[in-house]
Amino acid sequence: MDILLFGAFPYVAVVVFIIGTIWRYQTGFKYSSLSSQFLETKKLFLASVPFHIGILVILTGHLVGFLFPSLFTRIGGSGIVTFETVSLVFGISAIVGLLFLMIRRFTNDRIKAVTTKMDVFIEFVLLVQFGLGIYIATSLGWGSQWYASVMVPYLRSIWMLNPDISAISAMPIAVQLHVVGASLFIFLIPFSRFVHFLVAPFHYISRPYQVVRWYWDRKEIRDTSTPWTVTRPKNI
Amino acid sequence: MDIRSQMSMVFHLDKCIGCHTCTVACKNIWTDREGSEYMWWNNVETKPGTGYPTKWEDQDIYKGGWEQNGSGSISLKGAGKRKGLLNIFHNPNLPVIGDYYEPFAYKYLDLIESPEQDVQPVARPVSVITGKPIDIKMGPNWDDDLSGTPDFARKDPNLENLSAAEQEAMFQLEKMAFFYLPRICNHCLNPACVASCPSGAIYKRGEDGVVLIDQSVCRGWRMCVTACPYKKTYYNWSTGKSEKCVLCFPRIEVGEAPACMHSCVGRIRYLGVMLYDADKIESIASSDDDNLIQDQIDIYLDPHDPKVIEAARANGIADSTIAAAQNSPVYKFVKEWKIALPLHAEFRTLPNLFYVPPMLPVMAMVGEQKEDTPELHAVAKNWDDKWLYDTSLDGIFGTIDNMRLPLKYMANLFGAGNEALVADKLKKLMAIRIYRRHTTVGDISAQKSAAALKEVSLTEDEAEAIYKMTSLPKFNERFVIPAAHREQALEMLEATEEVKGNTGFGFTEKPVRGL
Numbered sequence: 073m074d075i076l077l078f079g080a081f082p083y084v085a086v087v088v089f090i091i092g093t094i095w096r097y098q099t100g101f102k103y104s105s106l107s108s109q110f111l112e113t114k115k116l117f118l119a120s121v122p123f124h125i126g127i128l129v130i131l132t133g134h135l136v137g138f139l140f141p142s143l144f145t146r147i148g149g150s151g152i153v154t155f156e157t158v159s160l161v162f163g164i165s166a167i168v169g170l171l172f173l174m175i176r177r178f179t180n181d182r183i184k185a186v187t188t189k190m191d192v193f194i195e196f197v198l199l200v201q202f203g204l205g206i207y208i209a210t211s212l213g214w215g216s217q218w219y220a221s222v223m224v225p226y227l228r229s230i231w232m233l234n235p236d237i238s239a240i241s242a243m244p245i246a247v248q249l250h251v252v253g254a255s256l257f258i259f260l261i262p263f264s265r266f267v268h269f270l271v272a273p274f275h276y277i278s279r280p281y282q283v284v285r286w287y288w289d290r291k292e293i294r295d296t297s298t299p300w301t302v303t304r305p306k307n308i
Numbered sequence: 309m310d311i312r313s314q315m316s317m318v319f320h321l322d323k324c325i326g327c328h329t330c331t332v333a334c335k336n337i338w339t340d341r342e343g344s345e346y347m348w349w350n351n352v353e354t355k356p357g358t359g360y361p362t363k364w365e366d367q368d369i370y371k372g373g374w375e376q377n378g379s380g381s382i383s384l385k386g387a388g389k390r391k392g393l394l395n396i397f398h399n400p401n402l403p404v405i406g407d408y409y410e411p412f413a414y415k416y417l418d419l420i421e422s423p424e425q426d427v428q429p430v431a432r433p434v435s436v437i438t439g440k441p442i443d444i445k446m447g448p449n450w451d452d453d454l455s456g457t458p459d460f461a462r463k464d465p466n467l468e469n470l471s472a473a474e475q476e477a478m479f480q481l482e483k484m485a486f487f488y489l490p491r492i493c494n495h496c497l498n499p500a501c502v503a504s505c506p507s508g509a510i511y512k513r514g515e516d517g518v519v520l521i522d523q524s525v526c527r528g529w530r531m532c533v534t535a536c537p538y539k540k541t542y543y544n545w546s547t548g549k550s551e552k553c554v555l556c557f558p559r560i561e562v563g564e565a566p567a568c569m570h571s572c573v574g575r576i577r578y579l580g581v582m583l584y585d586a587d588k589i590e591s592i593a594s595s596d597d598d599n600l601i602q603d604q605i606d607i608y609l610d611p612h613d614p615k616v617i618e619a620a621r622a623n624g625i626a627d628s629t630i631a632a633a634q635n636s637p638v639y640k641f642v643k644e645w646k647i648a649l650p651l652h653a654e655f656r657t658l659p660n661l662f663y664v665p666p667m668l669p670v671m672a673m674v675g676e677q678k679e680d681t682p683e684l685h686a687v688a689k690n691w692d693d694k695w696l697y698d699t700s701l702d703g704i705f706g707t708i709d710n711m712r713l714p715l716k717y718m719a720n721l722f723g724a725g726n727e728a729l730v731a732d733k734l735k736k737l738m739a740i741r742i743y744r745r746h747t748t749v750g751d752i753s754a755q756k757s758a759a760a761l762k763e764v765s766l767t768e769d770e771a772e773a774i775y776k777m778t779s780l781p782k783f784n785e786r787f788v789i790p791a792a793h794r795e796q797a798l799e800m801l802e803a804t805e806e807v808k809g810n811t812g813f814g815f816t817e818k819p820v821r822g823l
Contacts, residue, residue, distance in 0.1 A: 110402065110530065
């Protein structure tokens with residue numbers, strides 16, 4: 073069972089994620105934030121902002137720990153308490169935001185009209201995942217330290233295609249469920265509104281404000297010296 | 309010089325009868341899908357009035373358009389790279405459904421399927437979004453013809469800098485006037501929606517300047533809805549994508565008029581090509597308020613100028629397009645005759661929809677009420693003694709300053725606050741009326757007609773041409789649309805009927821919501 077959950081499921085999740093997101097992209101039409109702010113805006117502010125900031129900071133923390141575990145192990149002393157307290161604040165921010173989002177989704181008629189089963193499912197998956205994370209952070213001390221020294225080697229073994237599940241098998245059930253939840257999250261991305269973070273608009277920063285698209289290359293289209301019966305002077 | 313061609317429009321407001329045929333034509337073709345019921349890419353507003361969405365012109369509320377920043381250039385008021393990305397989780401300046409209206413239908417089936425009972429069955433209104441019964445409190449055209457009402461006309465944002473006395477004068481029952489303002493997307497030269505789109509989904513077509521939203525790239529960040537000061541981009545709550553007027557591009561590509569223009573009963577709409585210099589867009593959009601409109605009109609180039617023609621050809625503009633620009637009714641109205649103005653130029657998007665400001669009612673001078681005037685005659689209203697209307701032809705230009713809709717109000721709409729600019733256009737329109745009165749009725753002397761034309765620097769030929777283009781234009785004169793050269797662009801070769809009810813042209817996917 074452990075092999076299945078910790079050795080095989082992460083790979084299944086990643087493969088499904090890659091193939092699924094490409095399959096869903098096809099035309100790009102199915103990628104959207106599916107925002108419901110247009111239908112209800114006030115409650116969304118209290119829900120969406122803490123949720124997004126919380127989840128982004130926490131996910132970034134997990135990623136940094138995975139890539140540079142020495143950063144975490146080097147903190148040491150009272151810095152660990154500060155670090156973990158700050159992290160916990162963001163974790164709580166995420167779960168409070170999520171709870172507000174769920175309340176909003178289940179109480180507002182307009183939002184109900186644009187709610188799919190998958191929306192509800194992923195909200196419960198996230199709720200369990202966030203709850204486990206906060207439980208682990210509060211009840212099992214020094215999480216940042218043993219994450220760097222125990223969990224990261226396991227995650228890296230997965231990454232290196234040589235899964236070593238001995239460490240994770242010995243972990244408390246909450247941690248094990250949190251790991252399974254992470255795989256499930258990756259698995260669900262192509263089937264849910266999660267895809268919108270893959271198309272986050274970072275390219276906007278470097279883009280000129282105005283966008284003009286041409287059907288054909290206007291500098292060559294009327295140039296008789298370059299007939300384009302074979303290759304048309306097309307942009308794109 | 310970077311010459312490009314732009315599809316531009318003129319709406320002649322004196323001819324608009326407010327029938328909403330344009331609106332219905334557009335609705336039937338483009339926005340009869342789930343999620344787009346509330347969208348009216350074309351709508352007709354009563355002015356003075358709050359419009360759709362409510363008070364859209366008030367950018368203190370909606371933060372649309374561009375504003376001058378300290379450094380001599382312009383930046384988006386409510387969106388842009390910094391504001392847009394910071395507000396991506398929640399856009400504080402997004403208009404919500406309540407600002408438009410909740411789309412509704414009626415349960416007509418209840419009328420038929422109701423069991424036998426003592427009272428008549430009723431078709432209750434239901435929300436199209438939730439399917440539940442609602443009380444209808446708002447509609448897309450709720451303030452139609454409601455000039456003077458405290459909830460609508462008196463909340464018109466354009467009344468802002470009118471004194472209380474001036475406003476009061478506008479809304480006295482006997483003096484009350486209104487006109488219709490049909491609006492579609494302006495397909496701006498400096499579009500705020502394009503600039504605000506984080507995904508880069510909105511673009512201006514190089515060949516004809518139509519502004520479109522690529523449905524496969526749009527991710528529903530909704531910044532365009534905030535940024536467009538005319539509120540002509542709409543968020544489809546069902547597909548999670550934004551949509552806007554496409555200027556019926558499948559029609560104009562084959563040289564047909566857009567549906568709203570084709571169906572226009574009053575024949576108020578003109579569509580034609582304008583050639584402009586794209587290098588100047590940024591500097592002109594940053595001009596001072598006083599010069600903004602004149603600078604924008606200067607960006608359009610003379611299509612008869614050999615140098616312009618040469619540069620246009622070098623830039624790949626087809627001869628058919630150049631010929632269309634030479635015959636463009638829009639060029640005539642805006643550049644030759646100078647009687648059309650953009651709406652709210654102060655938003656700095658350089659809109660390509662120009663309006664001939666309305667004269668209505670022509671005989672607008674309201675005389676002072678005499679002390680001894682008896683009660684108003686129910687029908688005649690004392691026409692003769694200058695109590696209400698000045699039907700004499702003396703000092704007829706004087707009536708422009710005393711229009712029942714104050715010049716200041718008109719200037720807020722069409723002159724970016726510049727009253728002289730709007731007065732100039734109205735004087736021309738009045739001079740043409742005097743000239744035509746002289747030629748057809750003959751009760752105005754030739755000297756008076758000539759003096760009127762001279763004062764506004766129009767020749768008789770020009771006056772005749774304006775009259776003909778205003779009153780008697782044939783279909784082909786109102787719409788001079790060069791067909792796109794489809795042989796040069798495979799993307800345009802798609803059977804239009806196959807994509808009805810789909811997400812748009814270019815791909816034929818059903819517009820279903822993502823998971």
